[in-house]
Amino acid sequence: MEKQAILLSSKLFQKHRQVEVVLNRSFLAWKEIEKSRKRSSGISPISERVHSRGVQVCEILAVGKAEEDNQDNTKTRSQKKAKQHSQRYPHAFTVSYVRRTRLHQWRCADATFHCASQELCEQWIKVINEQLSLLTNRPKSLLVYINPYGGKQRGKRIYEQKVAPLFRRACISTDVIVTERANHARDHLKMEANLDQYDGVVCVGGDGMFSEILHGLVTRTQTDRGVDQNQPDAKLVPCSLRIGIIPAGSTDCICFATVGTNDPVTSALHIIVGDSQPMDVCSVHHHDIFLRYSVSLLGYGFYGDVLTDSERKRWLGPARYDLSGVKTFLSHNYYEGTVSFLPAEDTMGNPRDKLQCRSGCHVCQHKPSLKDKQWEMSVEKEKTDKDGSSWNVIRGKFIAINAASMSCACPRSPKGLSPSAHLADGTTDLILVRQCSRLDFFRHLLRHTNKDDQFDHSFVEVHRVRRFRFHPQHQEPVSLEGLSESPKKTGFQAICSQQTGCNYSTANSSWNCDGEILPQVAIQVSLGF
Numbered sequence: 001m002e003k004q005a006i007l008l009s010s011k012l013f014q015k016h017r018q019v020e021v022v023l024n025r026s027f028l029a030w031k032e033i034e035k036s037r038k039r040s041s042g043i044s045p046i047s048e049r050v051h052s053r054g055v056q057v058c059e060i061l062a063v064g065k066a067e068e069d070n071q072d073n074t075k076t077r078s079q080k081k082a083k084q085h086s087q088r089y090p091h092a093f094t095v096s097y098v099r100r101t102r103l104h105q106w107r108c109a110d111a112t113f114h115c116a117s118q119e120l121c122e123q124w125i126k127v128i129n130e131q132l133s134l135l136t137n138r139p140k141s142l143l144v145y146i147n148p149y150g151g152k153q154r155g156k157r158i159y160e161q162k163v164a165p166l167f168r169r170a171c172i173s174t175d176v177i178v179t180e181r182a183n184h185a186r187d188h189l190k191m192e193a194n195l196d197q198y199d200g201v202v203c204v205g206g207d208g209m210f211s212e213i214l215h216g217l218v219t220r221t222q223t224d225r226g227v228d229q230n231q232p233d234a235k236l237v238p239c240s241l242r243i244g245i246i247p248a249g250s251t252d253c254i255c256f257a258t259v260g261t262n263d264p265v266t267s268a269l270h271i272i273v274g275d276s277q278p279m280d281v282c283s284v285h286h287h288d289i290f291l292r293y294s295v296s297l298l299g300y301g302f303y304g305d306v307l308t309d310s311e312r313k314r315w316l317g318p319a320r321y322d323l324s325g326v327k328t329f330l331s332h333n334y335y336e337g338t339v340s341f342l343p344a345e346d347t348m349g350n351p352r353d354k355l356q357c358r359s360g361c362h363v364c365q366h367k368p369s370l371k372d373k374q375w376e377m378s379v380e381k382e383k384t385d386k387d388g389s390s391w392n393v394i395r396g397k398f399i400a401i402n403a404a405s406m407s408c409a410c411p412r413s414p415k416g417l418s419p420s421a422h423l424a425d426g427t428t429d430l431i432l433v434r435q436c437s438r439l440d441f442f443r444h445l446l447r448h449t450n451k452d453d454q455f456d457h458s459f460v461e462v463h464r465v466r467r468f469r470f471h472p473q474h475q476e477p478v479s480l481e482g483l484s485e486s487p488k489k490t491g492f493q494a495i496c497s498q499q500t501g502c503n504y505s506t507a508n509s510s511w512n513c514d515g516e517i518l519p520q521v522a523i524q525v526s527l528g529f
């Protein structure tokens with residue numbers, strides 16, 4: 001590896017220990033040289049033990065003058081010694097940086113260095129800040145939306161206590177909006193927000209809240225660029241603003257599947273250092289009319305029914321999913337219909353290859369020009385094959401039809417619905433669970449929670465696809481009103497969906513689209529970016 005030029009190097013103090021601190025363009029390192037006298041067989045050599053520590057510059061959150069420690073906490077000898085040193089060397093600076101702990105969790109750590117003079121202290125702060133200012137992918141100004149009712153209704157507290165102090169430490173300015181109704185964030189992004197003044201949007205909430213913000217941003221981008229969202233073939237223009245997720249919802253699968261953990265501090269630190277991860281976005285249409293976008297799970301049958309039932313139990317918080325999950329499992333409903341799909345034959349991976357998508361994944365990093373080509377080819381293929389011969393068609397009775405555009409890993413299912421699904425490869429994993437016994441379905445579900453292969457069942461098949469369609473066997477009622485909105489269940493419809501004797505509810509399920517219920521059953525799905 002090429003040796004980098006040293007930008008600054010000094011002998012400083014950390015508490016009472018002398019350390020040699022070295023900064024180059026990518027790394028800040030400090031090593032303590034501890035001298036100790038060993039006695040062995042009459043000889044007393046001086047041995048040196050070197051303790052080195054360091055941090056990559058890109059993981060330094062901030063540097064600034066150390067706050068004076070006026071507290072009298074000098075109880076032990078070493079604390080007394082440290083206090084004496086800090087009095088002798090009052091000019092100190094603190095570097096706040098990312099410390100990686102277990103299970104993908106990040107924490108903020110501080111290292112304070114005492115200098116012999118004020119000039120030296122100021123020089124260190126200046127030089128480190130100069131290096132930080134070269135990191136252009138870091139956000140300086142963020143628009144934050146908090147859903148105060150998501151998950152256990154702790155969104156506001158999580159943001160104020162765990163996230164805001166870190167943003168302040170990193171000198172990020174924020175405009176915070178606590179939502180007052182469903183779709184408040186979406187509408188604000190779509191029509192009002194002056195997006196030019198922000199480097200990103202932060203979502204404090206669950207998957208439903210993320211979906212709102214995604215819709216606001218994607219719709220705004222397409223409208224500004226003249227893209228007609230109703231065209232299933234339309235190539236979506238990627239959004240220039242990134243969305244950060246602070247998990248404060250019930251499942252938080254989008255956060256877990258991208259960051260590897262549901263932890264607000266870890267998410268805040270990823271946002272501060274400017275990490276980003278592209279994501280596949282599926283467009284969902286009904287008879288060529290745009291319904292919604294999806295980035296995680298589009299699930300019909302089991303997951304649609306769990307969601308529909310759970311909405312009536314919102315007051316239970318995240319536990320509603322457990323109750324509705326058991327109830328839906330016991331109902332053991334299956335649904336008839338036809339699934340047609342266009343396989344992604346030209347991708348590098350497959351849903352059963354046991355490769356997990358990680359940051360910098362080589363499958364997702366596929367050259368964009370090639371990806372564009374593949375996408376265009378798949379559109380062409382569909383157009384030329386008017387008889388649909390390149391599409392696979394499967395008709396049957398299904399307990400679940402799940403399209404996982406990412407793994408959908410979450411605390412309930414640490415590997416997710418499709419452990420090898422990729423975050424940004426332009427495909428979704430279509431999982432078909434055919435009618436089977438309750439015991440078999442239980443075995444399949446159980447495999448979402450352990451290491452066994454959930455696709456290794458005769459009644460389960462999985463395909464990596466670029467597009468798919470679903471047509472229910474039993475026709476759904478025709479209603480083109482308010483297509484793109486989630487259904488508001490009132491009056492008869494609300495009663496109907498709770499009755500097992502009602503035709504529509506027993507014949508058809510509904511789609512769970514990233515935690516929102518879709519009003520339509522027959523859908524066309526394509527990957528847009």
Ligand SMILES: CCCCCCCCCCCCC/C=C/[C@@H](O)[C@H](COP(=O)(O)O)NC(=O)CCCCC
Nearest residue numbers: 206207208249250251252253321325413445514515
């Ligand atoms: C015998 C034990 C069986 C346990 C099976 C557990 C399988 C869990 C898989 C969960 C997949 C989750 C996919 C993500 C869905 C979310 O988008 C959605 C909304 O999330 P949020 O807005 O944060 O509330 N959550 C769900 O649909 C809940 C599914 C729970 C199913 C039990």
Ligand SMILES: Nc1ncnc2c1ncn2[C@@H]1O[C@H](COP(=O)(O)OP(=O)(O)O)[C@@H](O)[C@H]1O
Nearest residue numbers: 150151179180181182205206207208209249250
């Ligand atoms: N202030 C609000 N009042 C009511 N609903 C809201 C509000 N803000 C957002 N929502 C809606 O709440 C739903 C669930 O939000 P989410 O944050 O995903 O929580 P959960 O994970 O518990 O479902 C989303 O559909 C979102 O549109």
Ligand SMILES: [Ca+2]
Nearest residue numbers: 280405422427
């Ligand atoms: Ca994908």
